[in-house]
Amino acid sequence: MNPSPRIRFANSARPVRTLGLGVIGLGTVGTGTLKVLAEHRREIQRRLGCNLQLKVICSRSVHKRDLSWLGQPVKITSDWRKVVHDPEVHIVVELVGVLSTARAIAFAVLDAGKHLVTANKQLVAEHGAELVERSRAHNVGLGIEACVAGGTPVLHAVREGLAGENFTAVYGILNGTTNYILTEMERRGCAFNEALAEAQEKGYAEPDPTFDVEGYDASYKIAILAMMCFGQAVRIVDIPVEGITHIDQVDFAYAHRLNHTLRLIAGARRRAGNRLEVFVRPMMIPTASRLAGVMGATNGILLVGNKGGNTSITGRGAGGEATGVAVLSDVVQIARSIAAGSSISTPFGYENWNPPRIAAPDENVVATYLRLVVRDRPGILGRVCAILGRHRINIDSVLQEPDCKKQHLPFVMTLEATKEKHVTRALKEIARLPFLAEPPLLLPFSDLP
Numbered sequence: 001m002n003p004s005p006r007i008r009f010a011n012s013a014r015p016v017r018t019l020g021l022g023v024i025g026l027g028t029v030g031t032g033t034l035k036v037l038a039e040h041r042r043e044i045q046r047r048l049g050c051n052l053q054l055k056v057i058c059s060r061s062v063h064k065r066d067l068s069w070l071g072q073p074v075k076i077t078s079d080w081r082k083v084v085h086d087p088e089v090h091i092v093v094e095l096v097g098v099l100s101t102a103r104a105i106a107f108a109v110l111d112a113g114k115h116l117v118t119a120n121k122q123l124v125a126e127h128g129a130e131l132v133e134r135s136r137a138h139n140v141g142l143g144i145e146a147c148v149a150g151g152t153p154v155l156h157a158v159r160e161g162l163a164g165e166n167f168t169a170v171y172g173i174l175n176g177t178t179n180y181i182l183t184e185m186e187r188r189g190c191a192f193n194e195a196l197a198e199a200q201e202k203g204y205a206e207p208d209p210t211f212d213v214e215g216y217d218a219s220y221k222i223a224i225l226a227m228m229c230f231g232q233a234v235r236i237v238d239i240p241v242e243g244i245t246h247i248d249q250v251d252f253a254y255a256h257r258l259n260h261t262l263r264l265i266a267g268a269r270r271r272a273g274n275r276l277e278v279f280v281r282p283m284m285i286p287t288a289s290r291l292a293g294v295m296g297a298t299n300g301i302l303l304v305g306n307k308g309g310n311t312s313i314t315g316r317g318a319g320g321e322a323t324g325v326a327v328l329s330d331v332v333q334i335a336r337s338i339a340a341g342s343s344i345s346t347p348f349g350y351e352n353w354n355p356p357r358i359a360a361p362d363e364n365v366v367a368t369y370l371r372l373v374v375r376d377r378p379g380i381l382g383r384v385c386a387i388l389g390r391h392r393i394n395i396d397s398v399l400q401e402p403d404c405k406k407q408h409l410p411f412v413m414t415l416e417a418t419k420e421k422h423v424t425r426a427l428k429e430i431a432r433l434p435f436l437a438e439p440p441l442l443l444p445f446s447d448l449p
């Protein structure tokens with residue numbers, strides 16, 4: 001790295017540097033980050049005690065953009081390599097979104113011996129180990145806070161504030177789009193499609209919402225969070241993922257009768273033999289649980305430690321400026337380390353990782369919620385009960401909301417705790433019954449505190 005000019009503030013005896021910042025990507029988060037930087041420049045300067053200067057901005061269409069609101073002259077380029085190799089830039093912020101481009105930028109930045117901050121969850125979940133290796137090889141910082149829960153500083157909390165803890169589980173509502181949809185369905189009793197259309201109108205959901213509503217976005221985030229909490233590599237392919245498209249408003253009516261509600265939970269927990277179970281799925285959670293109170297596009301995380309008990313943290317999971325705060329918090333951490341001349345700590349909080357040891361999820365013993373929608377006729381209950389009985393599954397209760405159409409009649413069975421693999425097998429048989437008007441829905445009950 002080129003030596004940067006040392007400056008001395010009037011009230012400081014300590015010599016400090018001017019640190020140059022380059023930002024690649026000028027979309028939602030890039031613009032939000034620059035707006036926060038422009039607004040909080042003085043505060044950040046006071047916190048840092050050294051001079052952080054925005055040197056260069058890059059996006060494909062940057063030459064067409066009006067950047068007068070930045071209030072300062074800055075170099076612009078549409079070629080990200082010019083940011084990486086700009087001798088005035090020490091810290092590069094990567095916010096381009098596209099995985100292949102983000103990976104190329106990230107590797108080039110680290111290999112050039114520069115510090116990297118990224119908000120790309122997919123990049124970090126899939127290439128985290130390689131990023132760490134390269135950042136260590138070049139003794140540079142790697143900031144990843146914005147990858148999980150946007151503006152909610154959960155990664156810092158796990159890595160720094162709870163570094164003395166031994167976690168047994170972490171559960172999160174990590175996708176604001178799906179939580180907005182579910183909590184609107186719950187609050188207003190509207191259908192999934194109506195809540196989705198509204199989320200798209202308000203900018204909470206993409207025109208193609210698949211990445212969010214099918215649970216993929218949350219799977220990258222829980223992979224990172226699990227690696228951070230347990231110091232164990234987690235591969236995306238090992239995470240069973242189930243989305244929320246098959247949830248109906250009637251499920252909330254039944255959930256409430258059972259003092260529960262429904263949320264898309266991304267979780268990781270220790271299982272026997274030091275194996276880790278990682279999953280993304282909709283779950284029935286008690287209405288009194290902490291995550292049940294996480295409403296709208298908010299994110300919430302519950303960390304379960306074996307000494308400190310339950311620690312929860314909630315906040316904004318997306319949005320340009322909220323995520324920009326997380327990006328700048330990483331920049332501040334890295335700048336502090338550089339100014340103090342200290343070595344950079346590992347972003348995942350572990351110097352040594354365990355290899356992936358994943359528990360089979362269907363070995364879990366869980367109580368479940370089974371919702372069937374049928375064309376009504378005599379003998380339905382008997383046939384379903386016969387299948388459950390053959391698989392040695394006990395029924396806890398049978399519920400039916402009044403005033404439903406005979407040709408599209410939902411009813412619910414709650415099943416006593418049993419190995420999930422038995423219920424899954426029974427479900428396959430039930431799904432073939434001729435009177436079903438819709439595929440059956442099976443959800444686990446969770447005893448989340």
Ligand SMILES: NC(=O)c1ccc[n+]([C@@H]2O[C@H](COP(=O)([O-])OP(=O)(O)OC[C@H]3O[C@@H](n4cnc5c(N)ncnc54)[C@H](OP(=O)(O)O)[C@@H]3O)[C@@H](O)[C@H]2O)c1
Binds near residue numbers: 027028029095097101
């Ligand atoms: N949106 C959120 O609330 C949020 C929250 C947390 C994390 N994140 C993560 O933050 C990252 C950025 O998300 P975003 O929503 O800000 O994305 P976005 O709105 O799509 O913006 C992407 C930006 O990258 C630029 N870009 C793309 N390819 C480029 C290339 N080859 N060279 C130069 N610039 C290029 C685009 O330039 P042009 O506009 O000029 O084409 C655009 O300015 C993603 O990894 C995302 O997962 C987003």
